[in-house]
Amino acid sequence: MNIKQYLDSTYLKTAAQAGLTEKENATVVEGFIQEAISEGFKLIMIRPDYVKTARKMIDAAGSKLLIGTVISFPEGTSSLEAKLAEAQKAIEDGVDELDYVCNYEAFKKGEVDLVKEEILRGTQLAFNHHKVAKWIIEVAALTDDQIIQISALIKNVVMAHFKEDCYHNVFVKSSTGFYVTENNLPNGATKHTVIMMLENASPLPVKAAGGVRTYDEAEEMIRLGVKRIGTSAAKTIANGETAKGGY
Numbered sequence: 001m002n003i004k005q006y007l008d009s010t011y012l013k014t015a016a017q018a019g020l021t022e023k024e025n026a027t028v029v030e031g032f033i034q035e036a037i038s039e040g041f042k043l044i045m046i047r048p049d050y051v052k053t054a055r056k057m058i059d060a061a062g063s064k065l066l067i068g069t070v071i072s073f074p075e076g077t078s079s080l081e082a083k084l085a086e087a088q089k090a091i092e093d094g095v096d097e098l099d100y101v102c103n104y105e106a107f108k109k110g111e112v113d114l115v116k117e118e119i120l121r122g123t124q125l126a127f128n129h130h131k132v133a134k135w136i137i138e139v140a141a142l143t144d145d146q147i148i149q150i151s152a153l154i155k156n157v158v159m160a161h162f163k164e165d166c167y168h169n170v171f172v173k174s175s176t177g178f179y180v181t182e183n184n185l186p187n188g189a190t191k192h193t194v195i196m197m198l199e200n201a202s203p204l205p206v207k208a209a210g211g212v213r214t215y216d217e218a219e220e221m222i223r224l225g226v227k228r229i230g231t232s233a234a235k236t237i238a239n240g241e242t243a244k245g246g247y
Helices: 022-039 048-061 080-093 104-108 112-128 144-161 164-169 191-201 215-224 234-238
Strands: 007-011 043-046 066-071 097-101 132-136 170-173 206-209 228-231
Touching (some): 007 022, 007 206, 007 234, 022 043, 022 048, 022 234, 043 048, 048 066, 066 132, 097 112, 112 164, 144 170, 164 170, 215 234
Parallel strands (some): 007 228, 066 097, 097 132, 170 206
16 A cells, blocks of 8 residues: 555644744745655645745646645635635636635534535536545544534535546545634544544545544555545654644
8 A cells, every 4th residue: 555645734823823933934834845745745734825846846846746735724714706716716826626625514503504505616616627525524622413414515516517427536525623622622534433424425535634643543444435634743743753742
């Protein structure tokens, strides 16, 4: 198994969150991009501001590394128009994959039509430009029943509006890695949540983001059926070492 082709190497901290200047944080991002190129990871996941930088570095290296970015991150409460505008800008900057944060708070309030509309239009925008769409549902903010329901909702919208040969390009993704839980509970993917997602999102693929810290854990997720793993410690995991905390 080439585990590197399942790993989306991820750095999503702002300068303030990292305790760095903007220039210092940009240097960290560039380091992550270069590492992902050198290590042969599937994708580099970065904030929208850095997509142009990544495109330039990857093209200069002649690399096949994909670029992913996050939309309406991390809360997911932006208006549909704002989400689409942010996604359009990322597309123009050279992104390959769009990881939208689903408006899970609206979903929890029963505003299902709003959520359906953003999934439809966000996915359609991605497809119009031959991009992959991922929908982050933030499992740590949801009950088991809500995880099941929102995974099925995303699947049903995609199956109702797009052809079968498109399904593999719409992921249901577990987490942002930025959700603050009570009592230090996990805020990323767990085996329990991933199984629920797999069972209810299928035939759409699932991305386990956050919470995977060792090679064995990554391998277990892949055996369960996960197609991508988001982690800020991709090289550590690929080397068979244990990541320390974080995403």
